[in-house]
Amino acid sequence: xxxxxxxxxxxxxxxxxxxxxKLWRSYQPSPAKLACWKERGVKTVVNLRGDKMSxxxxxEEETCEKLGLRLVVFRVFSRDAPSKEAFHxxxxxFDEIEYPxxxxxxxxxxxxxxxxxxxxxxxxxxxxxxxxxxxxxxxxHVRQGKTGVIDHVF
Numbered sequence: 619x620x621x622x623x624x625x626x627x628x629x630x631x632x633x634x635x636x637x638x639x640k641l642w643r644s645y646q647p648s649p650a651k652l653a654c655w656k657e658r659g660v661k662t663v664v665n666l667r668g669d670k671m672s673x674x675x676x677x678e679e680e681t682c683e684k685l686g687l688r689l690v691v692f693r694v695f696s697r698d699a700p701s702k703e704a705f706h707x708x709x710x711x712f713d714e715i716e717y718p719x720x721x722x723x724x725x726x727x728x729x730x731x732x733x734x735x736x737x738x739x740x741x742x743x744x745x746x747x748x749x750x751x752x753x754x755x756x757x758x759h760v761r762q763g764k765t766g767v768i769d770h771v772f
Contacts, residue, residue, distance in 0.1 A: 632725060636734045637742060643730040644722040646674055649681040655720050656685045662719040664711070666729040668693035690715060694729045705740075708733060712741040728753075 633644040647655065652663065663682055669675050669691045682689040692711050694704060721737075723729035731753045738749035 632727065634734075636721075636737060640717050640719070641734070641737055642718070642720045643734045644720055645725050645730075646722055647678070647720070649677060652678070652681045652685060652687065656687055658718070660687065660718050660720050661716040662688045662690060664690045664692055664715065664719060664721040664733070666692060666694050666721060666723040666733060688716065692733075694723075694732060705736065708736045709740045712737055 633642060635642050642655075642660070644651075646667070647663070655663070663678070665675070665678060667675070669679075679689055681687075690711070692707065721730055721733050735749040735751075735753055738744040739746055
């Protein structure tokens, strides 16, 4: 976890409630954070990073299993424009997961922002301009960087 922005997370908690009591967005949670989410009533954890062969995934998978949290992998990319299939997949994901839920990526900025925006727009039927507020510097998203490609899809 230390090599995976673990030290940054000691000082910067990029966790935010998207829809009160229903959806939160976050960075890669530690086992202790997952236990806190379980205590808060979260039922589903959506990993936006993918199930690659890495320590963070195996640790998350093991912890979710021990805690009785459902772990769903829905891989999206922070430096590529989301495909039409990703939009359809996101809609299906939001319709089938159990809430309250936590969505996370590595830092909680770009992929989590994209999915939070899609959740608000596709699932909650919020206006697009309101949904796009999830892709802002407030959450660590930098439009001028490589991750700014996400913004141009909308």
